[in-house]
Amino acid sequence: MAVPERLAVTQEARSAVRGGEGSVPWVVIHRCVAVAQRLSGVHLNMLDPTPLGIRPLQTNDLPLLHRWFAAPQVSRWYRTEATLSYDGIVAKYGPRIKGQEPVQPFLIMYEALPIGYIQTYMFDDVGACPNLFLDDTDVAGLDLFIGDDAYLHRGLGVPILHRFLHDVVFGTLRATACVVDPERENAGAIRTYEKAGFHRLSPGQPQDTGPSTVLMRIDAPEVRG
Numbered sequence: 001m002a003v004p005e006r007l008a009v010t011q012e013a014r015s016a017v018r019g020g021e022g023s024v025p026w027v028v029i030h031r032c033v034a035v036a037q038r039l040s041g042v043h044l045n046m047l048d049p050t051p052l053g054i055r056p057l058q059t060n061d062l063p064l065l066h067r068w069f070a071a072p073q074v075s076r077w078y079r080t081e082a083t084l085s086y087d088g089i090v091a092k093y094g095p096r097i098k099g100q101e102p103v104q105p106f107l108i109m110y111e112a113l114p115i116g117y118i119q120t121y122m123f124d125d126v127g128a129c130p131n132l133f134l135d136d137t138d139v140a141g142l143d144l145f146i147g148d149d150a151y152l153h154r155g156l157g158v159p160i161l162h163r164f165l166h167d168v169v170f171g172t173l174r175a176t177a178c179v180v181d182p183e184r185e186n187a188g189a190i191r192t193y194e195k196a197g198f199h200r201l202s203p204g205q206p207q208d209t210g211p212s213t214v215l216m217r218i219d220a221p222e223v224r225g
């Protein structure tokens with residue numbers, strides 16, 4: 001049966017985005033749209049950040065967390081978690097929920113809906129990278145993702161980070177600085193951290209974690225003002 005013209009165009013567009021012959025990398029499309037929006041002043045699909053919130057992760061959120069780790073936009077960057085069974089997620093995140101481990105887990109909320117996950121920890125408490133920060137002892141780390149793709153790439157990444165840094169990392173933890181290490185290929189995360197005020201640490205500095213990641217840092221006064 002002949003494919004109606006409009007449907008054929010849609011299929012062609014989808015295949016171009018998803019891959020295949022003549023496909024355009026998603027990152028290129030994303031940057032083109034972002035530049036067009038910036039130049040035109042018209043931001044399509046952007047969401048009002050006012051309804052954003054953060055609340056502690058609970059045990060009954062774990063099925064949702066397990067589903068999110070399998071989502072393509074998350075599993076690409078959280079490869080270990082993506083391989084875990086539901087029981088594996090319970091074994092890893094249950095102790096964090098009960099406060100038995102130094103990693104503090106939270107859900108990102110939009111209005112009353114959970115849309116993603118964010119966590120923080122003090123590097124000293126988790127015993128990671130002991131000689132990474134030289135004289136700095138009060139350095140926190142954080143990780144986040146938007147699990148519900150209806151809320152992805154809609155301008156919420158930077159306000160989530162601002163809220164979390166202000167209220168939790170530099171609000172309730174004793175952190176004086178926060179460091180993140182997105183993968184070098186994760187252009188979206190690097191851009192989001194940069195827009196939120198994180199600075200790249202130069203390659204070759206003692207703090208550098210390796211060629212596959214970009215180490216980025218923000219200090220408490222930059223957030224508290």
Ligand SMILES: CC(C)(COP(=O)(O)OP(=O)(O)OC[C@H]1O[C@@H](n2cnc3c(N)ncnc32)[C@H](O)[C@@H]1OP(=O)(O)O)[C@@H](O)C(=O)NCCC(=O)NCCS
Nearest residue numbers: 034144145146152153154155156157158182188189191192
């Ligand atoms: C990182 C993440 C939380 C950011 O949220 P988001 O909804 O994409 O963020 P925003 O819409 O606020 O975008 C912030 C900036 O990043 C840019 N950006 C987002 N995705 C991008 C991509 N794939 N490539 C290039 N730039 C991208 C946006 O254009 C925007 O910059 P601009 O205002 O200059 O155009 C989200 O993309 C995510 O969950 N990614 C998957 C998990 C992940 O990578 N986590 C971080 C691990 S270190």
